[in-house]
Amino acid sequence: IQLGYVQKINLATGTNKRAVAFKITDQGIQNMDQYNKVRREILIDFVRRKNIDDLFIDSVMSSLTKIKEIYNECSRITSFYKREE
Numbered sequence: 001i002q003l004g005y006v007q008k009i010n011l012a013t014g015t016n017k018r019a020v021a022f023k024i025t026d027q028g029i030q031n032m033d034q035y036n037k038v039r040r041e042i043l044i045d046f047v048r049r050k051n052i053d054d055l056f057i058d059s060v061m062s063s064l065t066k067i068k069e070i071y072n073e074c075s076r077i078t079s080f081y082k083r084e085e
Contacts, residue, residue: 005031 001008005028011019024032043064047057 004028 001022004025007023007025009021009023011021013019044057047060
């Protein structure tokens with residue numbers, strides 16, 4: 001929030017006065033896109049310097065993509081977590 005990458009949205013309605021959500025700002029999206037681009041360039045450069053064949057690179061990239069998708073889904077699910085009182 002302080003860096004301007006995420007914006008707090010008030011969802012307060014009726015009896016639930018403390019309901020909030022968070023939204024990624026345009027600046028946050030640009031920052032994430034740049035981070036992903038640089039991360040990908042670093043990873044590909046590293047693998048190329050190690051002389052790893054293209055078949056292995058495809059396998060590694062596929063595995064990393066799947067891990068990222070799992071992580072993103074877990075993050076999405078936990079964002080809906082509601083603590084029992």
